[in-house]
Amino acid sequence: xxxxxxxNTLKLALAVLASSPLAxxxxxxxLEIAEPTSGLGPDPAEGLLHYLGEWSMIxxxxxxSVTSVRRIFKQPFLATSRRMMGLFAFAYVVLxxxxxxxxxxxxxxxxxxxxxxxxxxxxxxxAGFLGLLAMAITSTKGWRRxxxxxxxxLHKVIYLVVPLALLHLIWLRKDGFGDIAxxxxxxxxxxxxxxxxxxxxxKAAT
Amino acid sequence: MLIGKSPKIPTSEINSETTYLxxxxxxxxxxxxxxxxxxxxxxxxxxxxxxxxxPEDIVTQFNNFYEFGTDKSDxxxxxxxxxTDPWTVNVSGEAKKTGDFAFEDIIKGMTAEERIYRFRCVxxxxxxxxWMGISLKKILEQFExxxxxxxxxxxxxxxxxxxxGQSSFFSSIDWPYTEGLRMDEAYNPLSIxxxxxxxxxxPNQNGxxxxxxxxxxxxxxxxxxIVSIRFTDQEPINTWQQLQASEYGFYANVNPSVSHPRWxxxxxRRLPSTxxxxxxxxxxxxxxxxxxxxxxxxxxxxxxxx
Ligand code: HEM
Numbered sequence: 012x013x014x015x016x017x018x019n020t021l022k023l024a025l026a027v028l029a030s031s032p033l034a035x036x037x038x039x040x041x042l043e044i045a046e047p048t049s050g051l052g053p054d055p056a057e058g059l060l061h062y063l064g065e066w067s068m069i070x071x072x073x074x075x076s077v078t079s080v081r082r083i084f085k086q087p088f089l090a091t092s093r094r095m096m097g098l099f100a101f102a103y104v105v106l107x108x109x110x111x112x113x114x115x116x117x118x119x120x121x122x123x124x125x126x127x128x129x130x131x132x133x134x135x136x137x138a139g140f141l142g143l144l145a146m147a148i149t150s151t152k153g154w155r156r157x158x159x160x161x162x163x164x165l166h167k168v169i170y171l172v173v174p175l176a177l178l179h180l181i182w183l184r185k186d187g188f189g190d191i192a193x194x195x196x197x198x199x200x201x202x203x204x205x206x207x208x209x210x211x212x213x214k215a216a217t
Numbered sequence: 218m219l220i221g222k223s224p225k226i227p228t229s230e231i232n233s234e235t236t237y238l239x240x241x242x243x244x245x246x247x248x249x250x251x252x253x254x255x256x257x258x259x260x261x262x263x264x265x266x267x268x269x270x271x272p273e274d275i276v277t278q279f280n281n282f283y284e285f286g287t288d289k290s291d292x293x294x295x296x297x298x299x300x301t302d303p304w305t306v307n308v309s310g311e312a313k314k315t316g317d318f319a320f321e322d323i324i325k326g327m328t329a330e331e332r333i334y335r336f337r338c339v340x341x342x343x344x345x346x347x348w349m350g351i352s353l354k355k356i357l358e359q360f361e362x363x364x365x366x367x368x369x370x371x372x373x374x375x376x377x378x379x380x381x382g383q384s385s386f387f388s389s390i391d392w393p394y395t396e397g398l399r400m401d402e403a404y405n406p407l408s409i410x411x412x413x414x415x416x417x418x419x420p421n422q423n424g425x426x427x428x429x430x431x432x433x434x435x436x437x438x439x440x441x442x443i444v445s446i447r448f449t450d451q452e453p454i455n456t457w458q459q460l461q462a463s464e465y466g467f468y469a470n471v472n473p474s475v476s477h478p479r480w481x482x483x484x485x486r487r488l489p490s491t492x493x494x495x496x497x498x499x500x501x502x503x504x505x506x507x508x509x510x511x512x513x514x515x516x517x518x519x520x521x522x523x
Binding site for chain 2: 040043044047048051052053054055056057059114117122125126129130131132183185186187188189192
């Protein structure tokens with residue numbers, strides 16, 4: 012495949028793609044405001060949480076895929092989009108968390124704390140969120156420079172965040188594991204690709 | 218047609234919080250009732266002032282019926298494929314009259330009465346539904362359960378070719394969906410077999426042609442599209458308990474003080490809930506039916522027998 016040079020049009024296209032689920036959500040919310048239950052159903056709290064949850068998971072895996080796709084298809088330009096995709100994933104998770112705070116515990120920090128302690132899937136979700144928060148805050152050029160080698164080390168936390176998000180999902184799901192199977196397969200393939208690179212790199216070094 | 222107060226649940230009439238909803242709306246629709254049963258009386262046990270009937274399209278389009286998929290819109294979309302006529306029910310176990318019965322024969326001559334009940338899902342949402350149903354006691358007694366019958370177990374239809382959830386590779390449920398009650402729970406006047414809703418025939422997605430309704434328990438106890446009734450001296454292992462015994466027990470009484478690992482049960486969203494008003498309210502012990510059923514559990518530790 013021909014190498015594509017970094018260009019803003021492509022980056023913009025990626026951004027549009029990554030935000031299209033949000034645009035759709037804005038449309039659903041508009042329907043909902045015009046006529047309750049018409050956009051998000053009779054239980055919009057759950058509808059919204061599930062919609063944002065699924066897209067958080069997908070965007071997280073998309074962001075985690077950027078490096079592998081870049082290597083497999085030899086498209087170095089993608090490196091410039093990795094941060095953007097990571098921030099998109101973070102944005103979905105923030106909205107998901109916000110929906111939870113506004114519509115599930117309804118601004119009760121006491122209930123949130125109780126959930127965090129009592130419900131393992133919430134514990135995993137919040138741990139995952141904190142990992143992403145650290146990555147998002149330090150995603151700027153300034154932080155990258157300041158942290159030096161430690162920046163790479165810190166951003167390895169993604170290897171914890173994705174399994175935490177998967178655990179969150181596995182623990183809360185009662186039945187119907189089709190999407191989870193797909194996410195696990197997707198994650199396994201990406202890990203496989205990374206393992207393969209490391210092995211080749213080691214071989215080349217000896 | 219006779220519209221009267223139910224003689225069975227007198228407590229509802231002395232409860233000051235109780236109110237009677239407008240029944241007129243349902244009277245006109247009673248003609249559509251299924252053969253063999255007719256609307257005779259109305260009961261609204263323990264309805265509260267703020268209990269508003271949930272709109273029909275929500276009751277019939279927002280369902281958990283995993284035989285048709287795990288999304289709440291799946292049953293409405295998929296359940297039309299289920300054939301409910303003919304419908305045979307197998308009765309077995311500790312009873313004098315056992316064997317295969319045609320559904321129409323079981324309910325022949327019986328009266329479906331309207332019961333407006335709160336319906337509380339373990340997922341922390343709730344509705345208020347005008348069911349049409351027949352006393353479960355009346356139905357079960359005709360099979361003459363013996364003294365050994367301590368429990369009654371119900372099973373849902375298994376027909377993967379008509380129920381996409383049952384043929385799904387990604388489901389871990391061991392079909393048939395199984396539920397059960399203690400005999401004294403089954404004989405409680407609140408317990409009914411539902412054959413209709415909103416004065417019409419019960420739609421497939423709500424469990425046609427008949428389903429259980431025990432309003433003081435979480436919704437998953439009220440098993441749908443029943444094809445098997447078994448009387449037994451052993452506590453049946455219900456489907457959710459089988460899947461996740463640490464989270465779901467046999468009793469599943471609505472109880473705000475027993476927290477579930479997935480959902481706090483302290484409160485619930487009464488549907489329709491909206492983005493700007495989730496319509497959250499505190500969950501009541503036994504879903505507000507403590508007066509009618511709390512005596513069944515005297516001396517039991519309901520934190521352990523959840
Ligand atoms: C690390 C990032 C996270 C990801 C990728 C994620 C993903 C998901 C997914 C995929 C679902 C299920 C949607 C479905 O079943 O259709 C979900 C549900 C949920 N998530 Fe998250 N989540 C994350 C973080 C959080 C956090 C931080 C919280 C709250 C503190 C949270 C609370 C919930 C709740 C309450 C549900 C719904 C439970 C229910 O069905 O009632 N999640 N999440």
